[in-house]
Every structure is written in structure tokens, then in C-alpha cells.
Amino acid sequence: xxPLAHVTPSFQKETFVxxxxxxxxxxxxxxxxxxxxxxxxxxxxxxxxxxxxxxxEKMGENRTYAQFLPNPARMDYLxxxxxxHGHVCAVExxxxxxxxxxxxxxxxxxxxxxxxxxxxxxxGAYVLDxxxxxxxxxxxxxxxxxxxxxxxxTGARLTYCYFRFGGVYNDIDEEFIAGTREFVQRMRxxxxxxxxxxxxxxxxxxxxxxxxxxxxxxxxxxxxxxxVLRGSGxxxxxxxxxxxxxxxxxEFNVPIxxxxxxxARYMVRMDEMLESCRIIEQALDKLPDGPYKAEKVPxxxxxxxxxxxCAVEAARGEFGIHLVSDGTxxxxxxxxxxxxxxxxxxxxEVSQGCLLADxxxxxxxxxxxxxxxxx
Amino acid sequence: MLRDKARAALAAITPEGVxxxxxxxxxxxxxxAVAVDQVLAAVKAVDGLGFFLEDVCGVDWLAAGExxxxxxxxxxxxxxxxxxxxxxPRDNPEVPSISGIYPGANWHERETHDFFGIRFAGxxxxxxxxLPEDADFHPLRKxxxxxxx
Numbered sequence: 001x002x003p004l005a006h007v008t009p010s011f012q013k014e015t016f017v018x019x020x021x022x023x024x025x026x027x028x029x030x031x032x033x034x035x036x037x038x039x040x041x042x043x044x045x046x047x048x049x050x051x052x053x054x055x056x057e058k059m060g061e062n063r064t065y066a067q068f069l070p071n072p073a074r075m076d077y078l079x080x081x082x083x084x085h086g087h088v089c090a091v092e093x094x095x096x097x098x099x100x101x102x103x104x105x106x107x108x109x110x111x112x113x114x115x116x117x118x119x120x121x122x123x124g125a126y127v128l129d130x131x132x133x134x135x136x137x138x139x140x141x142x143x144x145x146x147x148x149x150x151x152x153x154t155g156a157r158l159t160y161c162y163f164r165f166g167g168v169y170n171d172i173d174e175e176f177i178a179g180t181r182e183f184v185q186r187m188r189x190x191x192x193x194x195x196x197x198x199x200x201x202x203x204x205x206x207x208x209x210x211x212x213x214x215x216x217x218x219x220x221x222x223x224x225x226x227x228v229l230r231g232s233g234x235x236x237x238x239x240x241x242x243x244x245x246x247x248x249x250x251e252f253n254v255p256i257x258x259x260x261x262x263x264a265r266y267m268v269r270m271d272e273m274l275e276s277c278r279i280i281e282q283a284l285d286k287l288p289d290g291p292y293k294a295e296k297v298p299x300x301x302x303x304x305x306x307x308x309x310c311a312v313e314a315a316r317g318e319f320g321i322h323l324v325s326d327g328t329x330x331x332x333x334x335x336x337x338x339x340x341x342x343x344x345x346x347x348x349e350v351s352q353g354c355l356l357a358d359x360x361x362x363x364x365x366x367x368x369x370x371x372x373x374x375x
Numbered sequence: 376m377l378r379d380k381a382r383a384a385l386a387a388i389t390p391e392g393v394x395x396x397x398x399x400x401x402x403x404x405x406x407x408a409v410a411v412d413q414v415l416a417a418v419k420a421v422d423g424l425g426f427f428l429e430d431v432c433g434v435d436w437l438a439a440g441e442x443x444x445x446x447x448x449x450x451x452x453x454x455x456x457x458x459x460x461x462x463x464p465r466d467n468p469e470v471p472s473i474s475g476i477y478p479g480a481n482w483h484e485r486e487t488h489d490f491f492g493i494r495f496a497g498x499x500x501x502x503x504x505x506l507p508e509d510a511d512f513h514p515l516r517k518x519x520x521x522x523x524x
Contacts, residue, residue, distance in 0.1 A: 050504060050505040050507070058515060061515070093400070223429055223430075223477070236451040241454055307445075309403050309447060310402050311402075318449075320429060320430060335445075342482075345478075345481065346479070374505055375505075
């Protein structure tokens with residue numbers, strides 16, 4: 001039962017169509033939502049996709065495995081390393097490549113840093129959507145330090161292409177390790193400050209609490225994952241439920257909130273930043289010596305015939321790759337399962353009967369990245 | 376174990392199509408190849424066990440003259456991934472829509488229809504999702520030659 005049921009209007013009166021997007025500041029990209037409005041209430045919402053569709057799956061089929069490496073980062077540009085990770089994991093599974101432990105640790109450290117930077121940007125932009133400008137500047141202050149750190153090792157600030165089949169592009173150094181430790185310490189103090197500055201703000205609470213209830217069953221039927229699912233009280237995180245890479249070496253919690261409203265999804269992401277800090281710190285403490293990439297990975301990969309599936313936990317949920325190989329040097333089929341695609345598909349059902357202003361709050365709480373939905 | 380339950384439930388529908396797979400090599404635990412008219416029964420079986428819909432994926436097997444649809448399911452409580460796959464003739468690819476069971480399949484099926492031209496019978500709104508609204512081409516078909524200009 002939706003907490004909004006008591007405000008659901010009767011839809012007896014005349015309705016009109018309102019276009020939200022494709023250029024609208026709150027959609028953070030080219031997403032269009034066709035809204036049938038009954039006054040201020042949404043009678044029907046239909047997301048219209050495809051404005052930034054680039055057919056990454058076709059590109060996957062007409063280039064070699066290595067040539068496709070930069071593509072996943074262009075899907076979700078905010079947590080590019082998770083996508084990079086998913087892609088290399090899938091190809092490594094298909095081709096049977098072993099990855100040295102040091103490389104896996106470096107992957108985990110950089111991916112978790114990237115997760116924090118993604119959540120920070122979401123936090124700033126979300127509060128901005130709701131009318132608060134200042135937190136964005138605080139969040140970007142932190143994020144800037146993160147981007148500097150990641151630039152130091154990956155050479156890029158946003159669309160990272162750092163992982164290679166069997167390892168990473170280059171080793172991390174003492175400067176990066178010291179900088180990362182310092183950042184983790186800083187973040188531990190910043191998150192409580194964010195709670196003091198933003199979370200306890202009465203306007204934010206009024207905008208998020210009991211708004212956009214999503215039940216665990218709705219999540220299951222639509223395949224919603226990530227913070228959206230965990231905000232509905234379901235403890236599901238691919239890092240915990242199906243540990244890939246070296247995630248089983250670390251102690252961390254999966255934050256869950258059972259309220260299922262926008263506030264719960266907000267809190268999940270805030271807590272996740274601190275959990276990522278824990279993972280990074282443990283990974284730095286345990287960082288093994290040894291090679292940072294596997295030797296003897298063939299330049300031209302030809303995985304054996306057959307199909308595999310591989311999923312990782314990106315900042316927005318489960319990113320999966322279904323890879324079909326026909327034994328040649330290009331994939332026969334490369335299906336990219338992106339989390340926001342499934343997370344947005346429940347928006348039509350959840351936003352029904354909501355106020356327009358609340359729909360913006362709901363959409364923001366889903367943390368959408370449009371290029372990843374359209375691919 | 377959930378994977379045994381899933382395997383048993385799917386084997387009741389198609390005894391010879393169900394396989395146990397090596398998770399480490401494949402990334403999924405149960406692989407069920409079903410006939411087109413068994414899709415709904417198979418999907419209802421995994422729905423009854425509480426699986427969530429992960430993905431729907433098309434594959435064009437040009438040489439065999441077949442279109443394959445692969446459904447991925449996963450579970451939140453136990454590590455268990457189930458793959459259900461079906462093949463339809465390439466010259467008339469029609470598969471029943473599972474959007475009545477999993478509403479999330481609605482978009483996945485529209486996308487697969489865009490890229491492969493596979494029709495999902497019983498789909499409530501099978502119009503282009505990612506391609507332009509007047510698109511009459513299917514870019515992931517293996518015999519797609521590209522557009523002029």
C-alpha cells in the first residue's frame with residue numbers, strides 16, 4: 001500500500017500532457033518523460049528513451065575484445081571503473097585468464113574510489129534538484145580530490161580505461177597510497193558533516209520522507225538492483241552475494257533501509273560511501289606485492305565457443321555482461337545489462353498519483369545516468 | 376538448495392533441456408533450453424521460486440536460421456543464476472511475452488524487438504524503445520548491412 005494512496009486523485013477531470021525533458025536540468029541528460037497530468041498530480045508517466053543511444057552492443061560485435069575496452073566507460077561515465085571491471089571480468093572468465101592478486105586489489109581500491117565519487121556527485125546534484133545549491137559545492141570539493149587521485153594512476157579524470165585483461169594498465173605508487181589514506185580519513189569526517197548540514201534539514205526530510213515508496217516485490221518484478229533495492233530493505237549486493245574479484249577478503253556491511261522511500265535510498269548511498277572507505281583501507285593494508293598484470297595474455301584473444309555471464313556491482317546496481325563467443329577474435333554477441341535501465345522501468349508505476357515536484361525527487365533518488373540506460 | 380529446486384521445477388517442464396552448468400566457467404548455475412510454447416511455464420516456475428528478472432537478450436544465429444532469446448534470472452537470498460533460453464525460426468521469430476509475469480520485461484522485450492525484430496506475442500506496447508519511432512531496421516541482425524547515408 002502506497003503511503004500516497006490518500007492523496008491519489010480521482011482522474012475524473014480533464015487531463016493534459018506535460019513534457020519533462022529531453023532537455024531538463026533534473027533529468028541529468030537527455031531523458032524525456034511524457035506525463036499525463038491531472039492538475040498537479042501525475043495520472044500516467046511514460047519515459048521515452050533513446051536520445052543518446054549509440055549501439056554499444058553493435059560496436060562490441062564489430063571490434064576486437066581489446067578495442068572495446070574504452071566503450072564501457074562511456075556508458076556510465078560516473079562510475080566508469082565498475083563498467084571497466086565488469087567488461088574485463090567477463091572476458092577473463094570467457095578466455096580463462098588468471099589475474100594476479102595485486103591487480104585485483106588495485107582494481108578494488110580504484111573502483112571503490114570511483115563509487116564514492118559517483119555517490120558524491122549524485123548527492124550534490126540530487127540536493128540541487130531539490131533546491132539546495134550549497135551541498136553541491138561541498139561535494140565537488142571532495143570529488144575534486146578523488147579525481148586528482150584517480151588521474152594520477154589512470155591518466156583520466158572521468159572516462160577511465162584503466163583495467164586490462166589480466167591486470168591493470170600501470171602500478172600504483174606511494175604517492176597514490178598516501179593520498180588515498182588521507183582522503184579516506186577526510187571522508188570519515190565529511191559524511192557526518194553532510195548529515196548535519198543536509199540530512200537533518202527539515203526541508204529535505206519533508207521532500208524525501210514517505211515519497212516514492214517502492215516495495216521489495218516491485219523491485220523484484222522490475223529487476224531493480226543497487227541502492228534502489230537496498231532502500232527497499234533487501235540485502236542484495238553482488239559484492240557480497242556473489243563475491244567476484246577479491247571482495248570476499250574484506251569486511252564490510254551492506255547498508256539497507258526498509259522504508260522504501262526516497263529518504264531510504266538517500267541514506268543507503270550516504271552509508272555506502274563509508275563502507276567503501278572501509279574496503280579501501282583494508283585493501284591498502286593488505287595490498288600484496290607481485291605483478292600488476294598477468295604475463296602471457298595473448299594480444300589477440302579468441303575465447304572458446306560458448307556463452308558466459310558475468311555481473312558486478314556498479315554504483316547504480318548490477319551491471320551484467322552476457323558474452324557469446326564463436327571462437328573468433330570478436331564477440332558474436334555482447335549484451336550489456338545496465339542497472340538504471342531496470343531501475344527506471346519501475347518509474348511509471350511508482351510515480352502514478354504523485355505530485356509533479358515529488359516525481360523529480362523520485363527520479364533523482366533512482367540516480368539515473370542516461371547514456372547507461374540508452375547504451 | 377535453491378539451484379536444485381530451480382532445476383527440478385524446470386525439468387518438470389522440459390526434462391532433456393535442463394543442464395547443470397559449471398558456475399566458475401559460465402557464470403550461471405542452471406541452463407534450461409525450452410521450446411517456444413514452454414517459455415511462459417518456465418518463467419512462471421522461476422517466478423514462483425522468487426527469482427528476479429535480470430535481463431532479456433536476443434542472439435541471431437544466422438547459419439542455423441534461428442533467433443534465440445535468453446532470459447537471465449537471479450535471486451536475492453542465495454547465489455543462484457538461472458538461464459532460460461528458447462529458439463524461434465528466423466523467418467518468423469515469435470516468442471510469447473513474459474511482461475504479464477514480470478512487468479520489467481516490457482522494456483527488455485521492446486529493446487530486443489528493436490534490435491532483432493523478434494515479436495513478443497501478447498506484449499502490450501511493442502513500439503521502438505531505443506531506435507527512432509519510425510525505425511524499420513534491426514541493427515543486431517547478422518545480415519544487417521547498415522543504413523544508406
